[in-house]
Every structure is written in structure tokens, then in C-alpha cells.
Amino acid sequence: MADTKKRSLDSDNGTESGPEKKLASGDGAGKDTKKPTADPGSEAGSVLAGFQTEKIMRESSREKNIFIHGKMGSGPNEGRDAVLILEKTPFREDSLAELFKTSELKLQMRNDIYSTYHLHPPTHLNDIKATMVCPATEKHIKKYQSQELFLIQESGEDYRNITLPYIQEQSFSVQWVYNILEKKAEADRIVFEDPDPQNGFVLIPDFKWDQKQLDDLYLIAICHQREIKSLRDLTREHLPLLQNIQQQGQEAIMKRYSVPSCRLRVYLHYQPSYYHLHVHFTVLGYEAPGCGVERAHLLSDVIQNLQTDTQHYHTRTLTYPLRADDALLHKLREAGRF
Incomplete structure (x- = not known):
């Protein structure tokens, strides 16, 4: 299963990656941001000084990016494993x-x-945008390696008997999500917030978007409710939350970026890359990672399905891709489901 401490950057395998340390990023165009306390350029130079390449894990001429496993050459993490992701802006x-x-x-x-x-x-x-994951665990390194993908068909029974116990057993951390919701991190990046504890959410730019142009606009709505892990938990009682995210999220994007709702793709992932309900907002024409039919579920369709049947996502067979090294794939294989 993709590591949960992530939100953006993965491309070919349909996963998201997350709040890893970003060495070069967008200028926050279109929103007020706090002044940094130090020059990020000088920090970037010191972080990369002496970086030693161990292995090129993946590269894409189409996406103009490269994923490198290496060792830090200086600083407090000297000698520790790291993943460095470079991509052309x-x-x-x-x-x-x-x-x-x-x-x-x-x-x-x-x-x-x-x-x-x-x-x-x-x-x-x-410019080249650089994202650093350090110290990188074996799970991080495996996540960024090129892997075969397999398409899974998960019934409601499979979810309850295999997937949900696996999620609970792994205890995936979403503390970084709580840090955003509690304004302990990234508070200056929040584009919009509805603070209502039941139907409210925070709207924040995804790290894939450098906020310098609208052609690859990408924002994430993270709900304040903490007990909703994924699409599988949704019932008709969550319709006010979903409708609020759809309406206010689109209105906030129109107000801030002048992009109307008819030009937005609004969707959820299943499987999600972290188990706290969040909704993706991307501009049409931008082929965002994970926006394919095997993983993305349009929010408008989700709302309609729940209006028709409150148990729709509890019982429906859902299809999604898993990497060859994903532990959930092994669990499904052991149960004879793959």
C-alpha cells in the first residue's frame, strides 16, 4: 500500500505523494503567503551538497522527472538514506x-x-523542482521504484474481510493531515476553509502544482471529520459534507483563480493514498496522476450514487490498481482474491 505520509508527485503508478521536503516550489501566485524566515535557495544548496547517488529508481522522458535513491552527504542527516525527486517545472x-x-x-x-x-x-x-524524502525508509524507497501494476476488483466483502483489517493493522499515520487542519503546518497555504466540524473542510494546493499557471491547477479539499477513511465509509448521511465540498470548493477556486466549475475535474481516489477523506480539484486538460478511470471517482457521481442507495459504496465492487510490492496485494493473493 502506498505510504500514507504523502500527497503528491507520483505519476506512472497512479499514487499520490505527500508533504516531503520541497526544495524548489511555486511562488504562491494568487494568494498572500508569509515571508520565509530564510532564503530557501541557500537551504537547498546545503541539503544537496555532497548527495551521493545510489540508484536511479525511475525516470520518465514524458513526465520529465527522475527518482533517485541516495545518501545525504552533509548536515544532520549525513549518511542517511534519502529519495530525491527532480522534475522540470x-x-x-x-x-x-x-x-x-x-x-x-x-x-x-x-x-x-x-x-x-x-x-x-x-x-x-x-527551474527544476526538487522534492526530498529524508530519512527515507525501505517503504519510501520501494514506493518510488518502478513496479508492475495489477488491477484489483474488491467486493464489499473483500473490503470488510481483507482490506479494512489490513488498514487497521498497519495503523497508517495521518498526523501530517491533522497538522494542516489544526494550523500547525502549511497554514499560509490554505486557500479556503469552512471550519464546521461536520461539513467543513480545508482547501489547499497540492504540491504538484507550483501555482504559477492555471494549466495544471491542482487543489485538495481535506474534511474536518476524522472518522471517514475513504469512499468505502460514505453513506447518505455524508451528503451534506460532500455537497458542501463540491459547492464551496468550486466557488473558492472561481473567486481565487477565476476557473469556473465547468472547467474543473472534482474526484476522489480509491484506494486513496492516505486514509482521511479528501477530494481532488484539477483543471480539465491537465492529466493529473491518478485521474484515470481505474482510480478516480467523480464527486458528482458519488453524490448521485449515495442519493440512490445509501449502501452503494459498502456493497459495490470497486476496481483499483496495486503495485507488485504492495502488501495489500499479497493479502488479497493469500485470500485467493487475486
Whole structure:
């Protein structure tokens, strides 16, 4: 099962990753943020100084990212295992004129109407976002390794007899979620909050979104209720909560970013990557990790299904992908369900 201390970044395996230390990030465009107490650039340099690569675990030319297992070379975590994730940041429309004017262009090939070049932009237009997980456990390292995926069909009975006991047995921590809800962490990143303990939620940008452009807008609504682990727990009594997240979440995004509801994809994951109910808001046209049909459930469909049958997600067979090394996959295999 994907580690629970995560919220963003995984791509090919359909999982989310989370609040790992981010070395380079968005500027918080469109919202007021607290001034950092130190220059994040100087911190990044010290964190990466002497980093020793052990293994390239995964890389994607399409996603323009690479996942590296290594050892820290300096600082309080010197010699400890770490996972470093590097990914190219998206192009920004407002920087194109400067990019064209100040970059160095070197011809590689010309044939009739076709030409290819190497373009070398100035440093400030050539960002790479770096995410560090340190100290990284064996579970973190396995999570980021390239793995085969298997499609699981989980009945309501499978959930009660296999999946739920597994979740309870593992005692996955969601303390980082509680830190957000209690304003102990990331309080300056909150876009909107409804503080109602039953139907309220916090809306916060996902770490995949650098907040510099709207083409890959991605926010997460985290509900204040703490006893709802996933889609499987939802019944008709949760409709006010879900409808509130849908309505106020869309209104908050329209107010802050001028993106109307008709341009938003609003959905839940099953299996989720952490067991505290949360809802994803992404802009249409952005192929966010985990937005495929095998894992994403549109919030509007969830609401309709519960209006029709309060036990819909207690009894329905749900399909989702699991990695080859996922402990839940082994539990299902031992029970003869896979």
C-alpha cells in the first residue's frame, strides 16, 4: 500500500505523494503567503551538497522527472538514506518573451522545413523542482521504484474481510493531515476553509502544482471529520459534507483563480493514498496522476450514487490498481482474491 505520509508527485503508478521536503516550489501566485524566515535557495544548496547517488529508481522522458535513491552527504542527516525527486517545472506564458530574447539557441539539424535546436535559457527560467524524502525508509524507497501494476476488483466483502483489517493493522499515520487542519503546518497555504466540524473542510494546493499557471491547477479539499477513511465509509448521511465540498470548493477556486466549475475535474481516489477523506480539484486538460478511470471517482457521481442507495459504496465492487510490492496485494493473493 502506498505510504500514507504523502500527497503528491507520483505519476506512472497512479499514487499520490505527500508533504516531503520541497526544495524548489511555486511562488504562491494568487494568494498572500508569509515571508520565509530564510532564503530557501541557500537551504537547498546545503541539503544537496555532497548527495551521493545510489540508484536511479525511475525516470520518465514524458513526465520529465527522475527518482533517485541516495545518501545525504552533509548536515544532520549525513549518511542517511534519502529519495530525491527532480522534475522540470512547466513553461509559463508570461515568461515566453524573455525566454525567446535571452536564451542561447544552437542548431542541431536542419532538413527542408524542419529544424531542431538546443535551447539554453538563463538560470531563472530553467527551474527544476526538487522534492526530498529524508530519512527515507525501505517503504519510501520501494514506493518510488518502478513496479508492475495489477488491477484489483474488491467486493464489499473483500473490503470488510481483507482490506479494512489490513488498514487497521498497519495503523497508517495521518498526523501530517491533522497538522494542516489544526494550523500547525502549511497554514499560509490554505486557500479556503469552512471550519464546521461536520461539513467543513480545508482547501489547499497540492504540491504538484507550483501555482504559477492555471494549466495544471491542482487543489485538495481535506474534511474536518476524522472518522471517514475513504469512499468505502460514505453513506447518505455524508451528503451534506460532500455537497458542501463540491459547492464551496468550486466557488473558492472561481473567486481565487477565476476557473469556473465547468472547467474543473472534482474526484476522489480509491484506494486513496492516505486514509482521511479528501477530494481532488484539477483543471480539465491537465492529466493529473491518478485521474484515470481505474482510480478516480467523480464527486458528482458519488453524490448521485449515495442519493440512490445509501449502501452503494459498502456493497459495490470497486476496481483499483496495486503495485507488485504492495502488501495489500499479497493479502488479497493469500485470500485467493487475486
